[in-house]
Amino acid sequence: MVSLSPSLQARLATPLKIGQFEVNSRVLQSPLSGVTDLVFRRLVRRYAPDSMMYTEMVNATGLHYVQHLPKIMEIDPNERPISIQLFDCRPDFLAEAAQKAVAEGADTIDINMGCPVNKITKNGGGSSLLRQPEVAEAIVRSVVAAVPVPVTVKTRIGWSDKEINAIEFAQRMQDAGAQMLTLHGRTRAQGYNGPARWEWIAKVKSVLSIPVIANGDIFSVDAAVRCLEETGADGVMCSRGTLGYPFLVGEVDYFLKTGTLRQPPSPIERLECARDHLQMLWEYKGDRGIRQARKHMTWYAKGFTSASELRGQLAVIETLDQGLALIDAAIARLSSEGWQVEESASPQLISV
Template sequence: MLKSIKLKNLEIKNPVILAPQAGITDLPFRNLVSSFGGEEFSTSLTVSEMVPSASQVYLLNKKKSNSKIKRLYERYSSNTLTSVQIFGNDPDIMAESAKINEELGADIIDINMGCPVNKIVKNGCGSDLLRNPELASKIIKKVVSAVNVPVTVKIRTGWNAENINAPEFAQMIEDSGASMLAIHGRTRSQLYSGTVDLDTIKKVKSSVSIPVIGNGDIFTIDDAKRMLEYTGVDGVMVGRGIYGTPWFLYHIIYFLKTGERLPEVPISERKEILLKHISAMIDYYGEKTGMLNARKHIAWYSKGLRNSAEFRNFVNNSENISEVYEFIEKLFK
């Protein structure tokens, strides 16, 4: 059911992809997710948090070498490609940002045309570009001609229920030279409400010849299977479904390739994974920020455990790492 995807000179062997998520898909998380499954069953592609093209270009032009930007590209797993997602509304700046990211090591450049957040949309970026296909096309063309790596685009189904234009927009994406697109099956107006629109994803798949990745509401292995079977897409992309279960992409891939379901990860192993995750975050961000950023992940890992509400409350109010570790030992027994 799972076939590898060729993009220029790259191969995405297992196209069960980690969705870009601001505040979530940082370097520690992407590396953790790609550490499961080994050569045969690990995800082949993770996407970074969205990077603002204009401030990236500004920073680097000012020679303020931003170590955070450089560290975007470090990785532990050679099985997994790194796509860096950029957003913006100026074709020249987007092209410059794409070039910077290519030079720093991005395997793929992804363009954000789906973000629904007000502060992004009001500047003509993200999903606002769904209402401006001419500018969107200029951006894609400029970025494609600026880099050698494949360029991909991530979209939603349209601006709102009255303006579902993803099938035509997808054709424009293909005609402008992008190598692949991912579609979240909701309109901009829906934000995250309602259910994912598989019919529009299916139409998008049949209206283009570049690979299409289906995204939205994949919380179980069966959701992934349904997305692939119903829409015919070439791969799936998972966002929220991986919270607290960073092995989820591996389990989906294992099922799609073998027809078998892996057993639940035992609690003792979950604890070890969580500890490794916290330690990677502290290493990346420093102790204080690392612990702050880790709070949401800690809460997700502990979901469903006895006393987890008390634990979450404790973690959210504690700045003492050793106390948090002690509590984790007690909770994950």
């Protein structure tokens, strides 16, 4: 049974201070490309109204050449606190992009220095900046000088096991003016495999004066509490644990604030959430939203008899009506027959 020690509760009782900006939650929803659009963030915020959320990462060079901002930068005027995440390797383009992000309403600007994807790293962005700390530093200085809001960095512990440089790198980011650092406890070489090495997060936390947010393998309230205890971090960021489970950030936040566990959603409540998600994606993005919804729908359909059959059907939906009919039929079946837990319904590793 997870419990909240008085010392941890006391340590986290105050707002998270990102420079001058205060957030009334120590749990953050991570940026997830292809996932954390305005619709998904709206669902997460239902259960975690105070938490910091991030857009999907936005290419700063791309922004330099377009007249209209891409849809992934769109922010709902009611959704605060919100950070826009940018990636690139050019300090000037990043500064310009950051100004556009602030004009759009971003409370903070986050720079992605952790993405492992080849397409990004071969152009000098994401985690390849771990190997170019002088460029990373120039980026932070340039963006800090360009915008009035706090600038933050999200990175990994190093490029590979032979090149773990999290401590020096984090110090350089702080010296350059970063106001918060989120550390994913894996190397670039690990991708998303193997356990996140929280011990490196603890080491980085011990040398920085800005807030450090721990990221990697936060799939439950229990994991969040253990991570906060083991690392001494100022907060935790939930990532893959939120796929098909926009309840997670709220569950952790509620526990850290009250010391009691919020009742997890039943399979029916999860399907009702999936239904809302599908409907909202269609309203926001039309047919493209339906194609994007397929993966989300399969992530939701979990934890009851015949879930795998439903997943197969939801993976190929073509229209809103088709998706709604499948979900409604499943809800009706579960309501009349009851449901048996056939597989774990809690958030778990989803291969992406």
